[in-house]
Amino acid sequence: MTRKVMRLAVCAAFLATSMATLAQHDPHATDAAQQSHTADAGAGSAHGSQPNIFAGDLGNVIWTTVTFALVVIILGRFAWPALVSGLAQRERTIRESLEHARVERQKAEALLRDYTAKIERARVEATAIVDEGKRDAEAVRRRIQEETRKEADETIARAKREIQLAKDSAVKDLYDQTAELAVRVAGGIIRKELRADDHRGLVAESLQRISSSRN
């Protein structure tokens, strides 16, 4: 590329040189150049001469070609490749970053789907566990209730039995005391002291009567 530009610059120099030479042979251009050449050094033309806006000659052409060619060559070697490669590298980095982001996004979406499915499964499992727990709790509750009721029934039955025994014992004591009381009363009435065997005989007889009368 640089070589091509150099070739073109050389061609331009030749062409421009020719043009400038032709221009200098033109009487007006010669005047202009002369005016420029006779100008004061430094800051302006000589007093009394009109400044020529078209002042210039082959020297300007050559210097322009040389300086511009140097600018093109040096920048073409030391500036623009860095610029182009920097832009290309940045473009590549941005493209890779976008591609990386796209892949990461796809991965993240896949992970999200996976986690969503897992969460859904966990929710279903949790519901099932809760339901099972409820069922187990209900069963335990029923079992405890049943056992409690059974225990209560047994307690009641046992209490009834004890009550019955106590009642029988009380009734027996009552019979005994009643018989003794009756004997005392009867002894007092008949003023006669009966012997113990008599008493027992009377009591047995009375009990016999009472039992028979209850039946």
Add this chain to the structure above:
Amino acid sequence: MLSVLLGEHSPLEHVVQHTAPEWVMKIGQTSITLMSNHIFMQIVSALLIVLIVPWALRRRHDGDETSRLVPRGLGNAIEAVCEFLRKNIFEPNLGKYTPIFAPYLWSLFFFILVQNALGMIPLSEWFKAAPNHVVGGTATGNVFVTATLAVLTLILMVGSGLRYHGMAYVQHFFMGPPYIAWFIAILEVAGLIFKTLALCVRLFANMLAGHIIIAVLMSFIPAVAATMPMWGVAGITAAVVIGAVAFNLLEIIIVVPLHAFIFTTLTAVFIGLAVNIHHDDEHEEHEHAPAHAGGHH
């Protein structure tokens, strides 16, 4: 400018090329100026460009790998300008030839831009005390400078057309029915010359005119000083200073970069016309395909 203000010189004085007789070499009837203020400013511009642009483009942000991809400061601005030119001007006009011509066009842009910008600095006033100095002036206000750059564009146009299309480039001048083909070919060749001339004159005339206007504005002050009372001179001076500052701002902000941009853009367009001569045929073949390079043809 100060000399104009003091009424010493013509308003044209500060815009034309200045040299000294000892800096002019004669070869037969041909004169070659070895050094002048325009040549000196051109060399300074070239030096500034070749020193600053590569340095600026290599400065990168510190930090992680991504930050180091981004230039900083002036390099960032240069890169933004280059990228803008490439995406918006070069690629639409040059198409697949963009990587080939972009370095030349970027160099052209900065070469003109820096010369235009240096012309806005009143260096000749600063070095006025130095004898025989050649500092100051706008090199692009010299018609030989702009003509050389325009001729380079012409050579690139024709050279690239011939390089990439051979005789097809010559044949594409002969358009239309046979009886008018030669006439059109002459017009096309004349068009090439006129394009070159337009490039040359546009840059030269604009840079010259801007400076002349400011000088003319300043020359009003000494012109009225001798004939008007003090308050009148003060009024004219205030108006002239405000106008000159405003026009200077216009030159610095708009004109200086704009004409570098225009010259570069037109060069890209003209080269694009030369290297994309088959665009119309391709367009007809791919009628529904999106248009690409050479859209101006």
